[in-house]
Structures are given as C-alpha cells and as structure tokens.
Amino acid sequence: MRRGIVGPVRVEDRDAAALRPPLKAKPMLPTDCSVDTARFWSTIETSATIGVGREGGLSRLALTDDDRAMRDVFVTWCREAQLDVRVDKVGTIFARRSGTDDTLPPVFVGSHLDTQANGGRFDGIVGVLGALELVRTLDDLGHVTRRPIEIVNWTNEEGARFSPPMVASGCFAGSYALDWVLSLKADDGPRFGDELARIGYAGDHPVGGIVPDAYFELHIEQGPILDAARMEVGVVTHAYHSHGLLANFSGETAHTGPWPMEKRRNALAAGARLLTAVDDIGLDHAATGGKGTAARLVAWPNKAGILSDWAQIVCDVRHEDEAIAAEMQRRMMEALEAAAKRTHCGYDVLDTWNWGGRIFDETLIALVRDTAGRLGLRHQDLPSQAGHDAYFMARICPTVMIFTPCRDGITHNNNEFVSEAELRPALNTLLHSVVARADRG
Incomplete structure (x- = not known):
C-alpha cells in the first residue's frame, strides 16, 4: 500500500489542521455568491484526460490503473484544500472539511469517479468534482459551516467491472456484507479486494458506522426532460x-x-x-x-x-x-x-x-426547490429513472438529488455532454442548499 494515499490522516495533515485559524460560523450565503465555474471546468477537463475511451468519452472502470490515477489526482486536490482524507475498506474516499462544531454529524456530498466502458465525461464526475468546487468556494468566501462537510467518492458505482453496481454505498448502508463485496470477481479475473490492494486504495477505515446529517448528490439527469424543457435545475422528488x-x-x-x-x-x-x-x-x-x-x-x-x-x-x-x-x-x-x-x-x-419510490427526504426536496427559486433559476420536479448511490444513502439518512441538464439525454455514451454554462445553475443550487443544511441551528 502506498503511503499518503489511503488509511488514516497523515501526520503532516494533522499538523496542517492544527495550524488553521480558529473557525467562526458565518451568516447565510447571499444569493450572489457563486461557484467558480472556470475552476470547476478545469477539474472536469483534467478528469477527461484520465482513462480516455472513444472520442470525447471515458473508459475508467473501477479499480483499474486509470481509476487509481484519477483517485490520486482527486486526493491531491483534496489535500491542497486542507481536507482530511480517509479511505474505507471498500476503497471509498472521504474528504472532510471541519465545521465550527465537529461533534455534529457531517453533511455528505458526493457521487462517483468511475465510468462505464463507453462512458461520458460527466456521469458521476460532476457530483464529486462539484462537491470539491463547493468546498473551494467556501474557502474563497471564508465561510465555515456549523456542521462538517464531507466529499464522498463511492467505489464501483457503475458496476461495469464488478457486478452489481453501487456496492460501496450499499455496503456503507448495511445492505451488502463487506466480505461479499471484497470477494466479487471482475470479468478479467481479479477479486475486488485484491484490486483495491493492488492500486493502493484498500483503506483501513471501517465501512459505515456513522449516520450523516444528510446526503446530497448532484448528477446529470441522464434523460432528456430538463434539456427539452430548457430547465436549469432538476429537483428529484422520487425514483422509479x-x-x-x-x-x-x-x-x-x-x-x-x-x-x-x-x-x-x-x-x-x-x-x-x-x-x-x-x-x-x-x-x-x-x-x-x-x-x-x-x-x-x-x-x-x-x-x-x-x-x-x-x-x-x-x-x-x-x-x-x-x-x-x-x-x-x-x-x-x-x-x-x-x-x-x-x-x-x-x-x-x-x-x-x-x-425506488418516495425515498428522498421531503424537507431536503423543499430546500432544493426553494433554493433554486431564491436564486431565480428555472427548475422542475422530476423522478430519477437510473440507479444512484443516493438510493442506498436514503436508507440511513435524509437524502436528496439535484439534476443538471444533459444534452439530448445522451448518457453512458462518449457523446454525453453538458456545457460549463449549463452546469452553473445546479452547482450554485448545490452550494446554497448544502450550506443552508450544514448551518442550520
């Protein structure tokens, strides 16, 4: 296992945390506070160079060398943002930003960085890198939330190499046994646990065992509804x-x-x-x-x-x-x-x-809907038709999903596309919604 990538927080990270100035809670974010979409887009562009598939797309299957390379870059970005990084026993990466009251349960924000064999540049990736941009924006603003915020990159959401999908979030939620997940075999032969060790992401942190205050997942719609209606934000109310x-x-x-x-x-x-x-x-x-x-x-x-x-x-x-x-x-x-x-x-x-069903939290749905309205964004309620890590998280904590348009609904395809400008409204909805949740009394 490579030191400095997985497992407990490194000594230098603890030292860096100790040197940070005292944390002070801030008032509610003004509506004109916005993410830096150019900075966010630069992370999307970097991701698009790792595990290149067909023209314009990605083939970054879970626990391959390309997955390791993307994880390494992501962990580096998190450490540069002074986040405390840990990895659990199924390889899921958590990057924690402290709150003014670290005894409170954290707000999770995440998705996945692995892709399908003929995947696009945005599916899952927008959710993880969007969470990173959220944290970077809060640093720019000097805003420290009351509750900690943790970015999550779930392992093997797609199930493209190890079937079934979403096993890491399922294990976190208690739906899959750890040993069963680690024993899964890939089409090309190796076991899940062996591949985790090979790429250096067999973490030693227990899987699950904590109940987050809430879980937010930003995702491209993977359907044509928002794009056809020219809506900027999708408020996910339920799942097929x-x-x-x-x-x-x-x-x-x-x-x-x-x-x-x-x-x-x-x-x-x-x-x-x-x-x-x-x-x-x-x-x-x-x-x-x-x-x-x-x-x-x-x-x-x-x-x-x-x-x-x-x-x-x-x-x-x-x-x-x-x-x-x-x-x-x-x-x-x-x-x-x-x-x-x-x-x-x-x-x-x-x-x-x-x-599926009415699995998402009504309070969080109202928060996202009200936030999009407060920001003056065109938004629409709609269901999720695909599977997401949020489905398992909804079994253990209040959960909500935010959709951003997906050009012509094309996804799990190298032609999957959404522009920088089209991502901005949902990213800002995520920013303001997460802060409101994390700062509540």
Whole structure:
C-alpha cells in the first residue's frame, strides 16, 4: 500500500489542521455568491484526460490503473484544500472539511469517479468534482459551516467491472456484507479486494458506522426532460421502482454438431432466453414508461463448436408505478424458471436488488426547490429513472438529488455532454442548499 494515499490522516495533515485559524460560523450565503465555474471546468477537463475511451468519452472502470490515477489526482486536490482524507475498506474516499462544531454529524456530498466502458465525461464526475468546487468556494468566501462537510467518492458505482453496481454505498448502508463485496470477481479475473490492494486504495477505515446529517448528490439527469424543457435545475422528488437480478446458469459442455437437441444443457441459450423475455416485458410496458433491460450476458467457454456450461446474466425491470413494477418483477422471475427448464439447466440467484419510490427526504426536496427559486433559476420536479448511490444513502439518512441538464439525454455514451454554462445553475443550487443544511441551528 502506498503511503499518503489511503488509511488514516497523515501526520503532516494533522499538523496542517492544527495550524488553521480558529473557525467562526458565518451568516447565510447571499444569493450572489457563486461557484467558480472556470475552476470547476478545469477539474472536469483534467478528469477527461484520465482513462480516455472513444472520442470525447471515458473508459475508467473501477479499480483499474486509470481509476487509481484519477483517485490520486482527486486526493491531491483534496489535500491542497486542507481536507482530511480517509479511505474505507471498500476503497471509498472521504474528504472532510471541519465545521465550527465537529461533534455534529457531517453533511455528505458526493457521487462517483468511475465510468462505464463507453462512458461520458460527466456521469458521476460532476457530483464529486462539484462537491470539491463547493468546498473551494467556501474557502474563497471564508465561510465555515456549523456542521462538517464531507466529499464522498463511492467505489464501483457503475458496476461495469464488478457486478452489481453501487456496492460501496450499499455496503456503507448495511445492505451488502463487506466480505461479499471484497470477494466479487471482475470479468478479467481479479477479486475486488485484491484490486483495491493492488492500486493502493484498500483503506483501513471501517465501512459505515456513522449516520450523516444528510446526503446530497448532484448528477446529470441522464434523460432528456430538463434539456427539452430548457430547465436549469432538476429537483428529484422520487425514483422509479426498480428490480434487478444477477444469476448464473449451469449446464454442460458438448459438441455442437452431433449432440442431440433434447440432451443439450446450453447455459448460453438459457441466459439468452431470459434476457429476451426481460426485453419483451419492457416493451409490453413501454407505453407507460416501463423498461426491461437485458444488461449483461457472459458465458464459458463461449466458443464455436462447443456448448457453454456456464452463463451469467444481469437484468432489471423498472416502472414509476409500484404495482406495475412488481408485476414486471414477477414476470422476470417466472422467465428465469422457464429459461432454466426449457434448456435443462440449473440456476443460482447471486443477488437481487430493488429500490425506488418516495425515498428522498421531503424537507431536503423543499430546500432544493426553494433554493433554486431564491436564486431565480428555472427548475422542475422530476423522478430519477437510473440507479444512484443516493438510493442506498436514503436508507440511513435524509437524502436528496439535484439534476443538471444533459444534452439530448445522451448518457453512458462518449457523446454525453453538458456545457460549463449549463452546469452553473445546479452547482450554485448545490452550494446554497448544502450550506443552508450544514448551518442550520
């Protein structure tokens, strides 16, 4: 493990903290206080050079060398801002800015720095670097909040290399066991825990164990609603009801030529049947906004001339209406049984997950909405349709999400885009909302 990157605060950091002037609480921020978008954009541009994927995009998968490089840069920025950095046992980075009363629970602000295999430059990244800009702006203003503020970079939000997604926030919230997370295997073979150690981010800080005062997550919308309506800020009021499935099929290898069809146990065919069924479920509910996603199918040996004896799938169904989502889930599980039976394969459900509904805190929603209005910004209430770390945090503390427009709704794609000017309103909404929460009596 490389010293100075993970684990407890370094000696020099403690010394720096001791030399800071006494902290004094400040009054509410005037509405003309604003983030430095040029400075923020420079961090986005630096991030865009680390883990470059297709033209204009990123491929910075969790716990790769590129992820390590981005983490190193982020930690350096945090230390330059005199933040106390710690890393927990699943690699999540926390950077703490002290408040005038450090005995109070902190306000968390964060998202993730890992990307999809064909990811964009903004998904997740805006939330982490936006939190950093928030802290830098407070330093510029000389404003110290009553409660501490902690920036959070969650590990493996995307689930692009280690499935399922959002395992670090899930572990923090108590939904996943630490040992289970550390034992996850990547498509390219290594274990989650081994890769954490290899890149130097196997921290020694316990996972969870504290309940934040609140959690804020700024994110691009990942949809076209705000952009089409020319809205500057999205106030996320609720989330689509989502049900996910991670499962293995087990079969038997055999020659693709002579082996009789009635004796075949082709795990690849079982996975394909299930995923096609899930796609059909989504199409059946598309008119009311429902979605069924065939997200992943891998198999072994997955070669010509031989049947595969193992396959793994990831799929999910989602709908804004809870009852319809539950019916879609029922059909998905029936399709799992049917696919196994039709192909004479066994199956093993490795993980299921569900999230969504009215999970966000009404007080925080009102705060964000009122803040956007006070700043004179065009804002709109809307649901979140994608999964986010905020979903797990909502299980343990008051949580809210703020959306910024996403050009044409394109995301998880190298053409994902939002301009510096388009990011400014949501960044300022985040700044003023977080300060109001952190300073309250």
